[in-house]
Amino acid sequence: MKDYLIIFSLCLFSTSLAAQRAVTSKISAFTDKNYPSLEKLYHHLHQNPELSMHEEKSAARIAKELKRLGFEVMEKMGAHNIVGIFKNGPGPTVLIRADMDALPLEEKTGLPYASKAKGINAAGNEVNVMHACGHDIHMTVLVGTARALVEAKSRWNGTLVMVGQSAEENGLGADLLFKAGLYEKIPLPDFAIALHDNPYLAAGKIGFREGAFMASVDMMDITVFGAGGHGAAPHTTKDPVVLSAQMIMAFQTIVSREINPIDPAVVTVGSIHGGTVHNIIPDEVKMQLTLRSYDKDVRNQTIAAIRRISASMAQAAGLPEDKMPQITIREPQTPATVNDPVLTKRLVAVFKENFGDENVVEMPPYMVGEDFSRFGMQEKQVPIFMFWLGAIDPVKVQAAAENGEQLPSLHSPLFAPLPEPTIKTGIMAMSAAALDLFEKVK
Ligand SMILES: [Zn+2]
Ligand SMILES: [Zn+2]
Numbered sequence: 001m002k003d004y005l006i007i008f009s010l011c012l013f014s015t016s017l018a019a020q021r022a023v024t025s026k027i028s029a030f031t032d033k034n035y036p037s038l039e040k041l042y043h044h045l046h047q048n049p050e051l052s053m054h055e056e057k058s059a060a061r062i063a064k065e066l067k068r069l070g071f072e073v074m075e076k077m078g079a080h081n082i083v084g085i086f087k088n089g090p091g092p093t094v095l096i097r098a099d100m101d102a103l104p105l106e107e108k109t110g111l112p113y114a115s116k117a118k119g120i121n122a123a124g125n126e127v128n129v130m131h132a133c134g135h136d137i138h139m140t141v142l143v144g145t146a147r148a149l150v151e152a153k154s155r156w157n158g159t160l161v162m163v164g165q166s167a168e169e170n171g172l173g174a175d176l177l178f179k180a181g182l183y184e185k186i187p188l189p190d191f192a193i194a195l196h197d198n199p200y201l202a203a204g205k206i207g208f209r210e211g212a213f214m215a216s217v218d219m220m221d222i223t224v225f226g227a228g229g230h231g232a233a234p235h236t237t238k239d240p241v242v243l244s245a246q247m248i249m250a251f252q253t254i255v256s257r258e259i260n261p262i263d264p265a266v267v268t269v270g271s272i273h274g275g276t277v278h279n280i281i282p283d284e285v286k287m288q289l290t291l292r293s294y295d296k297d298v299r300n301q302t303i304a305a306i307r308r309i310s311a312s313m314a315q316a317a318g319l320p321e322d323k324m325p326q327i328t329i330r331e332p333q334t335p336a337t338v339n340d341p342v343l344t345k346r347l348v349a350v351f352k353e354n355f356g357d358e359n360v361v362e363m364p365p366y367m368v369g370e371d372f373s374r375f376g377m378q379e380k381q382v383p384i385f386m387f388w389l390g391a392i393d394p395v396k397v398q399a400a401a402e403n404g405e406q407l408p409s410l411h412s413p414l415f416a417p418l419p420e421p422t423i424k425t426g427i428m429a430m431s432a433a434a435l436d437l438f439e440k441v442k
Helices: 001-048 056-068 136-153 173-179 242-259 296-316 343-354 373-374 392-404 419-437
Strands: 072-074 082-089 095-099 118-120 126-128 155-163 191-200 206-208 211-214 218-226 265-274 284-293 326-329 338-339 360-364 384-392
Touching: 001 056, 001 136, 001 343, 001 419, 056 072, 056 082, 056 136, 056 155, 056 384, 082 136, 095 136, 095 419, 136 155, 136 173, 136 191, 136 343, 136 384, 136 419, 155 419, 173 373, 191 373, 191 392, 191 419, 211 384, 218 242, 218 296, 242 265, 242 284, 242 296, 265 296, 284 296, 296 326, 338 343, 338 373, 338 384, 343 360, 343 384, 343 419, 384 392, 384 419
Parallel strands: 095 155, 095 191, 191 384, 206 360
Antiparallel strands: 072 082, 082 155, 118 126, 206 384, 211 338, 218 284, 218 326, 265 284
């Protein structure tokens, strides 16, 4: 009897996936027809990138697209966060999130639609701006998915929530969205899903991982004090440049000698500034660090080690108590992104049905971070799933593998996704996932 039940439920499962496949093939045809306008949108977003907290025009553009489709749109939900709600009868609430911000980089891809945009950074300086993390792909997929799901609205029931998120890169946007009361202002999502383009995976492919997906992120600022003076009389000073160099080298032993080798962790000093000219020993040096881990205890151990090493090296340099290094950790910290196992299994089956097993690949966890984690970490816990969207020309991926070359990473001025197959696969994957999570119309 039990066996019959299993066979019966497997049949039901595959029949419903097959029925859904019929809808997604219609969505595929619709997306093909719709693609020229989506490509125009992608080029527009790519050429008009905006830095974190400045995504005013991108947000307005997404809001306009959603309103035109019949979404009720809430704007300025903390920074430039926008939230669109499309109610389509009783059923589950599915939230889809795309981030909108770009990075302070000069694009060097040489593409005909490369960005020449400028923006003002947090320090008030004019900088070049580029969508080097591919959030323009994410926004285009969000709009394409909204169009596809509204087109197919007679086939599903439920509430679709589309979020255009501000300020992912500096880790502030999702926090501000929840401080603005997102889950109190919309029906509580039954599921929240998001994607991120991947700089090593071929366009047309999808990468997934159950459980640990992306690391927690801390941004740490350290001011190292000294006693400045003439560069030719170092014996009359306490040199914070030399002390900083010693501290940086000692930090390298935290992960290699203190953290259990089984636990992933990263300590990177990404920025160091001190002094003005050749022959002056400065009074202070400023450093900026990024810390990554998956485990709270590892995070705490890393921070404690940095504090201990900094203070003891300053003491060893002969600095007094009031000149100990000043360490601050920026708030909010970005928690690790952990994919819900049940939701992951369910949507991986959907992706395999739509794209074939060979195009849906399991990926290792990465030490990059994402504040999409917050969508699952509120008081009312919502199952989340984030997946990788292959974004690179398959010919380039293969050539790099054969020649042992490294493709440009995310945040590289050379990062150049292949738009058409990437955007189409993103829309198909998101639409198929949402259709599976909504209630079907009989
Ligand atoms: Zn990024
Ligand atoms: Zn990103």
